[in-house]
Amino acid sequence: MTRYLRLLRLFFRAELQYELEYRLNFVLEIVETAVVTATSVGAVLILFSYTTVLNGWDLGAMLVLLGCFYLVQGFGEFALQPSFEKFLENVRLGTLDFALLKPASPQFQVTLRYFRVAQLAQMALGAVVVAVGLSRIPAIGLAEAIGFPIALICGFVLIYALLVALSTFAFWFVRVDNLMALYWSFMDAGRFPVDVYPGWLRVTLSSAVPIGVAVTVPAQVIAGRLDPLGLGFLILGTIAAFILASRFWRIGLRSYTGASA
Amino acid sequence: MIRTYRALLVAQLQAASQYRVQVLLWMLFSVIRPVIFLAAWVAVANAQGGQIGTYDVRDFAAYYICLSLVSCLTASWNAYEFEYEVRFGRLSPKLLRPLHPIHYAVVENLVAKLTQIVPLSIVLVFISITFDARFRTTPAHVLLFVPSVMLAAALSFLSGWVLATTAFWTTRVHSVSTFWDRAAFIFAGQIAPLALLPGPLQAISLALPFGYVLGVPAEILRGGVSPSTALLLMAGQAIWLAIFFVAFQRVWRAGVRQYSGVGA
C-alpha cells in the first residue's frame, strides 16, 4: 500500500516537472479554468437574479453544489482523464504489455499513471466556490463537517469506478473513445442539483453516469439534507462499485491476454 | 465551382457514412447543454409561480429546443482541427492545391449537419413532448428563420476560421477558443434567453457577435420576437458577418505569409 502511495508521488512529481517545462501553457491552463469557473458562477448568479430558491436550493447551497461540481470534474481531469486516454491508446496500439510484465497491479499501473497537474487549479477553485457558498449558510454541525469530505471522496471513487467499468469495454471493442467523450459531456449536467432534471435524465445521472450522486450528495450533506443512513448507503454503494468495476476490468484484461480464448 | 463542391460533397458523404456512430454522439452534444439549462430554468420558473418575464415553463422548453437545433446547425469546430493541421504540417499539401482550404471545411461542415439533422429532430420531438413545449411560430417566422440560421452558420463558421487562423502565430489556439467559448456561454443565449440577461449584460450581448449565432435564430424560430424585430436582428447578423468576412481575408493572407515564412 505504501509502495503504491510512493509510486503515485513519483508519477505526480514526474508530471509536475514536465508541465513546468512549459510554463506559459501551465499558466494559461490555470487562467482557462479560472475563466470557466467564473462564468459558471456567473450563470448561477443570473438564474438567482430571478429567484431566491431553486428546487429548495438557495444561493449558498447552490454555490456549494457548483463548487463540488468543479471539485469532482477537476479531480476527473486532474487524475483520471489523462490515464484513461493513454490506456485506450495503448489498447488500440496493442502496447499495453508494459503494465502486465511488472510485479504490481496492472489496474493501478494503467489507470492511475498520468496526471494533469494544472487541473488541480480547477479543484482549488471548486474549493473556493464551496467556501463562498458555505459563508452564506448560517451554521454547519460537526456531523456535516465530517460527512462532507467522506461524501466527496465517495464521489471521486464512484467516478473512477465507472470509468474503469466503461473503459473495460475497450478490451473487446477497442474503439470506445466516443463512449468516453459522451461520458464526459454528460458530466456537465452535474452543475445543477440532480433533482431538477426530468425522470429519464435523473435516472441516468444517478446510475449510469453517477455525476448526479457524486456532486449532489456531498452538497446535500453539507447543507444538512442527508441523514447518516443515506451517507452509509453511499459509502457501501461506492465500495461495491469499486470492487465490481475492478473485477470487471480484470475479466476484460484476461480476455485481452487470451485466457478465455 | 459547383462541380468541385459536388465532388467534395460526395467524397465527404462517403467518409461520413463510415462514422455513423460518431455522428449520433456528436448530435447528442448539441442537445445536452440546452437540456441542462432548460431544466434549471423550469425549476426557477416553478419557484416563481411559473412565469419569468415573458417566459413561462413551456416557452423555455420551446426556446431551448430551438437553441439545440440552431447550435447543431451552426456548429463550427475548425479551430481545433486547423491547429492540428498547422502544427503537424498537414496544411502544406492543401495550400498547394488550387482550391482555398476553407472549401474543404465548408463541405465537411455541411455534410456533418446533413447527417445529424434527422436523428436530432427525433430527439428534439421527444424532448418537446416531455417538456410540453409551446411554439409561437408563425409561417413568417419560419420564412425568416431560414436566412437567419444561414447567416448564423456562416457567421459561426467564419469567426471559427478567424480563431483557427491564429494557429499561424500561436500554438495556444486551445486557450483562445476556450475564452471565446466561455464568452459565448454567457452572451450567446445558452445560460439564459438573451431577453432574460440582467441589466447591462443584455446590451453587451447585442453588441457582441455571440448572440447572433445562437440566441437570435432560436428566438426567431420559436416565434419569440415579432417579424420586424427579427429583421432588425438579422441586420445585426449581416453586419457581424461582413466584419468577420473582412477580418478573415486579412488574417488569412497575413497568416499564410507568416506560415510560408517559417518554411513549414
Place this chain on the structure above:
Amino acid sequence: MTEAVVDVRELRKTFRVTEREEGLAATLRSFVKRRRKDVNAVAGITFRIDPGEIVGFLGPNGAGKTTTLKMLSGLLYPSAGDAKVLGYVPWRRENAYLGLMTLLMGNRTQLVWDIPAADSFRVLQEIYRIPEDRFRAAVNELTELLELQELVHKPVRNLSLGERMKVEFAAGLIHSPSVAFLDEPTIGLDISMQVRIRRFVAEYNRRTGATILLTSHYMDDVVALCKRVIVIHRGRLLYDGPLADLAERMAPYKIITATLHDGAAPSTDLDSYGTVVSRDEGRVMLRVDRQVAPERTARLVNDLGDRLADISVEDPPIEEIIDRVFTSEQATVSA
C-alpha cells in the same frame, strides 16, 4: 543435468482471428455474428534452456517467435502445452516471477516519453521493490556498460533511436532479472549501435549469468552471441542445436572461394568442380556438396597450380542457410 531455466513442452497457441469492421454499430453486429478464422501461431514446440545460456531464436516473420516469447513472459495464455520458467508457470503472472524476468521488445517503449529516464528508473525501483543500495549498484553498472551518463537526465523524446534503445535496455534490466527475453533488440539501429548493444548483451550475460533468449533479424547478432540456436517456422520447431552444426544439418554444401592471380580468365572451366555461384575480378565462388568438398578443393589446388593466389572452404553464410531452409520448407508445403 542441471535444472533447466526454461522448459517448454508441446506449447501451442491458436489465435481466433475475428474479421472486424470499423465502428460501434459494425462491432455490435459482429458481437452477435462473427466471422472467425483459426490461426496456428505456435503449433506445439518443445525445448529447454539451461542457466546462463544465450540462445538465438530464429525464424521468418510470422513464424511464431514473438508469440512464444509473449507466452514465456506471461503476456499470453497458451492454447495447450506447458512451460516453466525458473520453475514458474509464466501466464499465472505471479509477482515473484515477474520480478525475475524481463521482456525487451526493440520496437516498443516502456519509458515515459516526456520525462527523463532517471525518473522512470525510480518508478521501476518502487515497482520491483529494489533496495536502495542494489538499485544504485544496478544503475551504476548499467550506466557504465551502456555509457548512459548524460542520456538518463534528458527527456526520452529528445533521445535518438539508438540512445533510446540503450536506455530501454537499462530500464528492462534494472531489477537484475535472471531471465531476459529479447525480441529484436537491435531493430532499426545503425551498425555501430548494433555492435555496442551486442557487446553489452554478451558482457551482461558474462557478469550476471543471466539466461537470454533472443530473436533477431540480424544474423550478426546471432553469430556474435549465440552458441545455440532454435529455428522455428510456421509455429513448428525445425532445428535446435549448436549454431556451428546448423550449416551441416540444414545446408548440405560448402562454399569454396578461389582467388586467381590472372583474374579468372573466362576460358577457365570451373563447372566440373562445382556450381559457380559468383565470379568477379579474379574471385570465384563455388558451391559443392559437403561430402566431396575436401576432394574438390584438393583437385582445384592441384589443377590450378601457380595461378591460385588463395583458396578457402567455408560454410555458407548463416542468412543463406536460414533463407534456404525457409524457402525450401515453403516449397514443400506449397507443393
